[in-house]
Amino acid sequence: MAPHSGNAVYYWRTTWQLSEKERDFLKRNSVQRIYLRLFDVTNIYEDNEGVEGRLVPTPQATLHFNEPYDLTCEVVPVVYITDDCLLADSMLAEKVVTRVAQFCETNDLLWNELQIDCDWRKSTRNAYFSFLEKARNMLGVGKRTLSATIRLHQFSQPAPPVDYGVLMCYNTGDLTDKKTLNAILSVREVRSYSEKLKDYPLPLTVAYPVFSWKRLFRGENFVALLRDTDIDDTTSFSKCGEGLYKVNRSFSTVTPDPSIFGLQLFPGDTVRYDFVPADTVLLVKQLLETQYAGLHKQVIIYSLNERDFSKYTQNEIESIYASCK
Amino acid sequence: MRLRVFTLLASSFLSVSAVYACGEEGRVNNCYMFSTYNRNEQTRYIEQNVSYWKRYTGNRFTDEQVLAQLNNSGSESTDANLLLNYLKGKGDKNGVEYLEKLKAVKKAAKLNENRWNYPTKEELVQNRKDWTEIYNFAANKLKGKRTPLSNRYVLMAMRGAFYSGKDDALGQIWLSNVKQVHEKDIAAQCQGYLASNWIKTGWTEKARDFYIKTGSLNDLRATFPQVITTKTIKDIFDKYPESKSFPYVVQDFLNSSFSNLNAAEKNSKRDSLTKIELVRFVKFSGTAATAGTTQSALWLSARAYAMYLLGADKKQVLKALQDAQKVKSTARVAYNTRCLRLICSAEVENIDAKFEAMLTKELTWLRNTAAKEKCYYDYVYYRFRNHYTDVMDHVVHDILVPRYIELQKPVTAAILANVANELNETQSAYNARCSLIKRDSTQKGFNGDYRTDVFRMLDTMSTESVINYYKVLTALGGTPFEQSLVPFCYSNNSYLCDIIATKLMREFQFKPAMEYLKKVDSKYVTEMNSLPYMAYSFTPEFWVYRNRQKVDPKLQKKPYTNKMNFCKQMLKLEDAVAKAQQKQKLDAKYAENSYLLAKAYIQASPKGACWALTNYSWSVTQDSAVVADNAYIKRAASLLRSAYSADTGEENMVRCLSGLFFLSYNYSPSSDQDKLAKLLWKLKDTPTGEARKINKCDVLKHYITGNGLLF
Incomplete structure (x- = not known):
């Protein structure tokens, strides 16, 4: 099944509430599809009243609607699953x-597709593929689409049994490594995998980063990702x-973890x-297009967040989306 | 909010200071010392609620039974309705009605209990109806006659209003009932439903009051700018001179200043900016202290600490702290000033009887204050701690211990370290010893007494000092100051006798060591972490890799007896060797005894298979320099040389050369290492050499070829 065409975004927050600028972003860029993260599945230690407990895959951070979903954009539910869960249930x-x-x-969300996001490895591949097969059967083959994110390192593995994949062109580096110059997107990293793209036996579409983050290190050790800290404050x-x-x-x-x-x-x-910068995204885009024609029929931006996309001009956003028009 | 600063302690008592410099990873020191706001001030809703219902039902139910009732823990639990049934039997209609409704509250709150079952629309509608019904019920109860349960109905009504989306009703319920909510924890929970709206509507100061009360530090911090400066504090003061946020905001400012000035990486620009800010603060806090507010003591205490951070003369700081103590204050502020005064005095005052009398009083107070305050679990250090345990750590380990060591008073230093360690260890997650303090954990496991600072001090101090320390703890000696601290010390006869015996064994004093070993209780030894390693035999040749270690089956049930066996055997052999030397009868028997001794010493050295006979786990992991200097290894080398010279038989020569080359190659290179290697290599083709597979020894082969020793 061929992937969609048109402009799309990921929505990766825990509450659904759009600012005016975010609504305007969707409108101005004719976004047709929202890949909406519904919840994560992670292993939680379940205590069994003093007896040795066990790890149980459990839904976490479920999306909460602060306002109803009133957009005309198609919704694609996305579930993020940590790969250790695959072996547990x-x-x-x-x-x-x-x-x-x-x-x-x-x-009241209409859905015709489910997307699974999982950083699976060789060691968890069989469990993941089996999970996907079962999910596909549950969705009814041919009735609802099943898609999956594809990380760069997963190119060296067989393709997962889904209808199409979304090539994740972000989080390409090790964010815990201080030496990683840019953990969000490295052209070098993409280039090293790009040749495998043309032979990849799965229809693909692509997602590009429109966000930034700050990584805090103490000595060489990674401490945390900072969200609202203002690094332009020269006193600090x-x-x-x-x-x-x-x-x-x-x-x-302030930390999001109350403990x-x-x-x-x-x-x-x-x-x-x-x-x-948009230039880097465009460079990667060009690089990938040469390897996989038609990859950009749909472009997904990660993610819909005013704080992030406001750092790019409208022209830049348009050029990231451009070739699919 | 804490910082560890590793400091090398200046001391003439090198062995101990070296241990301190390496530091015990589990010890928390140099934490922030200004604390007028308890960061761990979390209201204990559950504890207080349980305690209320226990009282309500005449203290006839256990905590678990009360919790089962309050949590509506399912019908399968036999405790689920004990309170309800009791109140029914007693005819307490109000109590029964409340608990019945509480069950409805708990049921409504369990909507999403199984996270895989996302609620249906119908369930959501029903849930909202349930909460509305709960709200209506509770609101109606509040219209009627007041009862002891009325304040709980206020909370129930607010919960109902919150979860059924009646935001406007929230404020109304609170305003009309605030006077009757006497229980602080209930009030705090009620206000929690309101607080998020307060900030939105500009009532920041009110929200701060609330967050302070509930210990919601993240929320509180978010109401201040990223960097708190004197101006931040002054702006709040100008607007709200009685702001309840001062204990927090001043504490954050001063402790951050401490951190700036004590950063591992020095930065003169940062230091000077911090000092300028502190100077501004000293000036401002002096003004604030005389402004006639109820928080003068806080400003005076903070001013004194700012002076301390600026490096002002300690006598001036002490004077400023004394002034702060004269002013009426909250207990927390008064305790803060008292702690700062102790720190300052401990740093500057002469050590004499007067000083020690003051220390006795203040350390006793500090220890008792620390014991009374609820601890929190520190995930970094795996222990329970609070501000006062941190102060104890700092005063003892960073100030007093180095001073007493410098005065050549290691026993006093060890007693002080014991007091601080005991306070920490009895609150440790991994120490199962009977506690002086009610602990939050009763986990058993690793015996923490073999990882403390005081243990490391004892293990590295002179044996004489440890015996004196033992006398203090057993009331057989010590100064009045040392004796005054004994009630707060950990004293375990078996633990101490084993340490003394072990030290004596290291010094070849086997006879006195045996006397101390006899005093070690056989039950106690099962608590020693190193016990399993004592079951190894000390007779195998450690330099023969294929069978260098062997568990002695006879020892497996009672490994500790191997210490006594070792002492007896060493005494016997050393005696035989000494007699042979006296008689100058250095024959094959002498060689045999010397060889047996050498084998045993290596096995019982930090590198041997039964290292646990004369060591504890921490010391065997020290670097090779410690090993090279180890008395057992030196003695073994010397015995091997004597044995080698005494018997020229091929068997004896091969085994002694093997041992000598091994020691020289691995631990203490000798000037004749090449010679030893050559001699041993020459013997490789002899029957003994072949039996011992000398020509297959890779290390020797490599050494011979690598150093061009082939001939």
């Missing part, structure tokens, strides 16, 4: 598909290299700011 596919179906029904940070900032003074910030009493930044800590 043979009924996982049934549970996931049932929950997705119930979620969509409760929230000074630039000490390309994308590299040194923390000047001690202060605490940690605020994240403390110390003098001497370093922050690596990863941002992918």
